[in-house]
Amino acid sequence: MRSITLIDVNSFYASCERVFNPRLEGIPVVVLSNNDGIPIAMNALAKALGITMSTPWFKLKGFAKQYGIVALSSNYPLYADMSNRVMSILSQYSPDQEIYSIDECFLDLTGFNRNLVDYAQDMRSRIKQWTGLPVCVGVGASKTLAKLANHIAKKRPEYNGVCNLNDFEPERLNKILSEIHISSVWSIGRRLVPRLNALGIKTVLDLKNSDPEYMRQQFSVVMEKTIRELNGTACIELEEVAPRKKQILSSRSFGQPVYDLQSLSESVTLYISRACEKLRKQKSYAITITVYIRTSPFSIEEQYSKTRTVSLPAPSDDTRHFASVGLWILKSIYKSGFNYQKAGIMLSNIVPAEGQQTDLFGFKQSISKQDNLMIVLDEINTKMGKQCIRIASQGYKQPWAMKQELKSKSFTTKWDELIETN
DNA sequence: TCTGGGGTCCTAGGACCC
DNA sequence: TCTGGGGTCCTAGGACCC
Numbered sequence A: 001m002r003s004i005t006l007i008d009v010n011s012f013y014a015s016c017e018r019v020f021n022p023r024l025e026g027i028p029v030v031v032l033s034n035n036d037g038i039p040i041a042m043n044a045l046a047k048a049l050g051i052t053m054s055t056p057w058f059k060l061k062g063f064a065k066q067y068g069i070v071a072l073s074s075n076y077p078l079y080a081d082m083s084n085r086v087m088s089i090l091s092q093y094s095p096d097q098e099i100y101s102i103d104e105c106f107l108d109l110t111g112f113n114r115n116l117v118d119y120a121q122d123m124r125s126r127i128k129q130w131t132g133l134p135v136c137v138g139v140g141a142s143k144t145l146a147k148l149a150n151h152i153a154k155k156r157p158e159y160n161g162v163c164n165l166n167d168f169e170p171e172r173l174n175k176i177l178s179e180i181h182i183s184s185v186w187s188i189g190r191r192l193v194p195r196l197n198a199l200g201i202k203t204v205l206d207l208k209n210s211d212p213e214y215m216r217q218q219f220s221v222v223m224e225k226t227i228r229e230l231n232g233t234a235c236i237e238l239e240e241v242a243p244r245k246k247q248i249l250s251s252r253s254f255g256q257p258v259y260d261l262q263s264l265s266e267s268v269t270l271y272i273s274r275a276c277e278k279l280r281k282q283k284s285y286a287i288t289i290t291v292y293i294r295t296s297p298f299s300i301e302e303q304y305s306k307t308r309t310v311s312l313p314a315p316s317d318d319t320r321h322f323a324s325v326g327l328w329i330l331k332s333i334y335k336s337g338f339n340y341q342k343a344g345i346m347l348s349n350i351v352p353a354e355g356q357q358t359d360l361f362g363f364k365q366s367i368s369k370q371d372n373l374m375i376v377l378d379e380i381n382t383k384m385g386k387q388c389i390r391i392a393s394q395g396y397k398q399p400w401a402m403k404q405e406l407k408s409k410s411f412t413t414k415w416d417e418l419i420e421t422n
Numbered sequence B, C: 001t002c003t004g005g006g007g008t009c010c011t012a013g014g015a016c017c018c
Helices: A012-020 A044-048 A057-067 A076-093 A116-131 A143-155 A170-178 A192-198 A204-208 A212-218 A221-230 A261-281 A319-333 A367-384
Strands: A004-009 A029-032 A039-042 A070-073 A097-101 A104-108 A135-140 A162-164 A248-258 A284-295 A305-316 A340-352
Touching (some): A012 A029, A012 A039, A039 A044, A076 A104, A116 A135, A116 A162, A143 A162, A143 A221, A170 A204, A248 A261, A261 A367, A305 A319, A305 A340, A319 A340
Parallel strands (some): A135 A162
Antiparallel strands (some): A029 A039, A097 A104, A248 A340
């Protein structure tokens, strides 16, 4: 039997903030999304007050003030840095690690000849000691079971932060699965719950006992895998090397109303350069670029939203190629007189960088020169800070940039904001 | 539980082609 | 002019995740 392990930081963003500001201890804290739109993380105290994600912050402000809730804008450089520390500590516990998200990773502990609960407790205390962050650990025979075990470790204090479902006798396992709702299962989202309920499937045990082939017909192959995984067959392998993305999206809501083509052009150029950086990082080329702009779906004013896709004559990873095409698309879909709320771009038709051909007219001509320019650009920006060198059409003032009124400092990643210890 | 953020993958349906 | 088959591309939107 496999021993797949999922480690997850509790209320990650809120915990990071608390590490650098101990005064937040004992106070309800929420961390807000970009543009201070909605809560995306909160500590236990805020949860206990009944705050839910996806309620717009402006609707919660009054309530928050009344109960002394501290709200913070999200500080991604800080969280990314803390994440790297946690992941590097955990990598010492197994040669097989998959970093699944900013605050979660899988470790394969199959064949480890020792008590895994003790081992997991050791991880917890080391991470706590070295970073100040609390984590929970779940172990199971598949990724889906490891996720579920982690859920149990988090929700039930008697487990003290670690749950190994592989240690359970079958009856005990089924009993606990019968007490958990299907919405807690990985891959079962909001839309699937009512459809499953209609089939009489309400608890994890119900789902585990359903017929995988029939469920595949009714739903999809993903559902079949989930059921087999709940039954202890690992169908989803650990991905130690992140698979190449098939599409790369970059989009953002604006911090203030945007009407003019100039501002939209600047933002679209910025998103394109971000997406191309990601593209080059995974050593791929893309052929197709999509640009979209839209007004706020919540606005009572007249709405406008438009998407347009164009393919290059040959695959490329050059920011300037995509920027010139992207700006052309933008011009073609832009209509004046609307209050734009969001713009985004997507790169698709992604192919590996190795062995690319040029088109008939040599669009990807003098490859070495162009590639070197982008490599140097990436290197400088890595060393000297994001956007140190950029395409001129990104603009410098960026009045449309997102709103972050409540941000904490970049304690670990900016020299002038390092934490003071006096 | 109905939505205000960002990202990835997938697919239905229309337009257009041979 | 209508009908049918097969395929590709694009747009819009659904579904899931954190």
